[in-house]
Amino acid sequence: MATRAAAPALARALAGIVGDGHVTTVGADHVADITEHPPGRADVVVHPGTTDEVRAVLALARQRGLPVTPVVAGYNVAGIAIPRAGGIVLDLKRLDRIVALDHDTMTVVVEPGVTFAQLKAHLDAEAPELAYTYPFAPPFTSVMANALLDGLNNLSLPHGAMGQWITGVEAVLADGTVVRTGSGAVVDGWFGRAPLPDLTGLFVSTQGTTGVVTRAGLQLVPAAPHRQRWFAFAYDLEAAYAAMRALARTGSYDDVGCMSWPSAKLLFGATRGLVRSDDEPLAFLFIDITGASGDELAARERLARDLLRRAGIESVFEVADLLRLMPHLAKLAELPTTLDFLLDFPGGGLAWVGSYGPGGAWVEGAAAGMATLERHGFPPFLVARPMAGGHYYVLRFVACFDKGDDREVERVRACMGELADLVLDHGYVPYKASADAAERILARAHPGFAELLTRVRDALDPERRMNPGRWPGT
Ligand SMILES: Cc1cc2nc3c(=O)[nH]c(=O)nc-3n(C[C@H](O)[C@H](O)[C@H](O)COP(=O)(O)OP(=O)(O)OC[C@H]3O[C@@H](n4cnc5c(N)ncnc54)[C@H](O)[C@@H]3O)c2cc1C
Incomplete structure (x- = not known):
């Protein structure tokens, strides 16, 4: 040093x-x-x-x-x-070029500094027939980092965690060697990872410990000409899960997200002392429906209404109608977006444990995690969605806090540690794991997983100089 x-x-x-x-x-x-x-x-x-x-x-x-x-x-x-x-x-902010846009293979090649706002503007101008997928992350954050971190975006229901969207990378290893993975390692074009040995995964969820990615190929999808977004209210977790599961399993919907009531209170400007009244919903679902034709959209809407009713959800609203009454909701309606109610919370602190795991444990895990937040003095703020066609689900527990209050910071730390254990107890695995969460993951992992990760790191960064402190102990 x-x-x-x-x-x-x-x-x-x-x-x-x-x-x-x-x-x-x-x-x-x-x-x-x-x-x-x-x-x-x-x-x-x-x-x-x-x-x-x-x-x-x-x-x-x-x-x-x-x-x-x-x-x-x-x-x-x-x-x-x-x-x-x-x-x-x-x-890496200055590395902000969109290096290639291939209309034929529906891929884009980006440098790490390319932001969501930048990619959206570029696609709107250069390829309006194609679309990328966006998180609730601020528009100035990195498209590539979100993909390398296996994040979750608004097309993760049909297409899975963001690492799946990467079609190959160029990376610089700890010793300065430049390497490539995916089809772009062999031919001129990053159309996919198959059929080569899949080395792209060496750079996914490894948090910069295996090298610095300087280019990534990312898949795009056709932009649907017909689209509709709904909000629906769920009054208990069972109904929210039944709706997510039923909609996910049709393979017909772009997104089904779920947020519990504190997010709505924060969105409308409340900060402290959040209380849910008896007649307020426990959670709201946002449902994105698209169609290649008006008829396809209409058929999907009819099916969704039927599935929601069968899940016990009757309150369904078109976002366009709600926006007229509640303009605040615009922040959730168009992505990428700035969720200022999270970023500008008094004291500026934001923490969460997010995880992926099986739907069968979702209701119990969601209830237990919300109770844990409350036990530590935080509102029960939950974010969820089915992923990859419903193969797995998200449980993310969020706390806004005052960074200037040492006691509150300690409370957050204790709460997040407990939540990381709680999701693992329910068969969920934290994504974008903090050092603390990574330790908890490794403590439960098959010894062969830690051994393989250690060997990979030994091969690529024997001195452990790349983002030290991540995946501790390997
Ligand atoms: C309000 C809010 C909402 C959010 N919502 C979502 C959401 O819905 N879904 C979601 O997935 N995420 C979400 N995020 C998390 C996050 O903002 C995104 O994943 C984001 O894209 C990360 O980009 P960044 O530029 O902040 O990355 P950074 O924090 O700068 O980097 C992330 C990690 O990647 C490493 N890294 C960065 N670039 C490289 C590289 N080129 N090569 C190797 N390693 C690298 C860094 O060392 C670090 O470990 C949210 C964040 C906020 C604040």
Whole structure:
């Protein structure tokens, strides 16, 4: 590790690679995010502009034995872009090119700094017949980071977690070697990962520990000409699950999301002392329905109404109608979007445990997680959706908190630790695992999983300089 005194010399050497103005030591000694995870310290923050510069920075880091922590926006909500062993923060925002857009294979190749807002604008202008899939993450966050982290977006019901959308990558390894995976490793075009040995997974959910991805191929889907979004109210978890399950299993719907009542209260401006009155729904579902023709859309709408009724859900509203009455809901209606009620919560803290697991344990897991939040003094804020055609579901438990209140931060930490164990107890696995959640995952994993991960890391980063502190113990 460099010493603080060596930082100016390191910054000069890095400036020789990326140019003056793209290296700074200012702010490097206090790198924080919006979560309960403590701030970290680096020696220098560097902003490369090309793959070649990333390669040269990593070669220099290797020579000097320096840790490297990649980051784009730093909004992962798990503390996993906070440097834990000093060294270099590799800020990838300047790598923001959309390198290729292939209308024929329906793929796009992006650099890490490409944001959701940027990709949406590009597709709207250059390929209105195609679409990507968007999270509730802020529009300024990285499309690639979300995919590398196996995130969940608004087409994850038909197409699964975001790692599945990656058709191949270019990455720079810890020693500066540039590698490629997927079809783009062999031919000119990242149409898919098959039929080669699937090495792309080495970079998915590994949180920057296996290398810095400088390009990723991502699949697009045809943009549906006819679309409708509904909100529906569920008064208990059983009805919410029955509706999600029934809609998912038809294979006919783009998205079925579920949020519990505190999200609605926050959306409408409440912050503290949230209380649900007896006549208010427990959760609202948002249901995206599309069709290649008006008739297809209408048929899917009829089927959805029938399935919702059978699940005991009668209150169904077209978003367009609701928006006229409640303009606040626009934040949830068009993606990408800024959920300012989460980002600007007084005190600025946002934490969650999100996980993927079996539908059979969803109701019990959701109830137990909501009760855990309440026991720790937080409203029972749940986010969920069926994924990959209903093969698995999301359980995400959210806490907004005051980062300036040490006791509240401690409460959040204890609560998130308990929630990570709780979801694992219900057969769910945390995604975007914080260091703490990763430890809990590994403690329960088959020893052969930890062994394989250790060997992969030994092969790609024997000195453990890449985003140190992630997947601890491997
Ligand atoms: C209000 C809010 C709502 C959100 N909603 C969702 C949601 O609905 N679905 C969802 O999936 N996520 C959601 N997120 C999480 C997150 O914002 C997204 O996944 C986002 O795209 C991450 O991008 P980032 O630029 O913040 O990544 P960062 O935090 O900068 O990086 C994420 C991780 O990837 C590593 N990394 C970054 N770039 C590279 C690279 N090129 N090579 C190797 N490693 C790299 C970093 O070291 C870090 O470990 C939400 C976040 C917020 C604040």
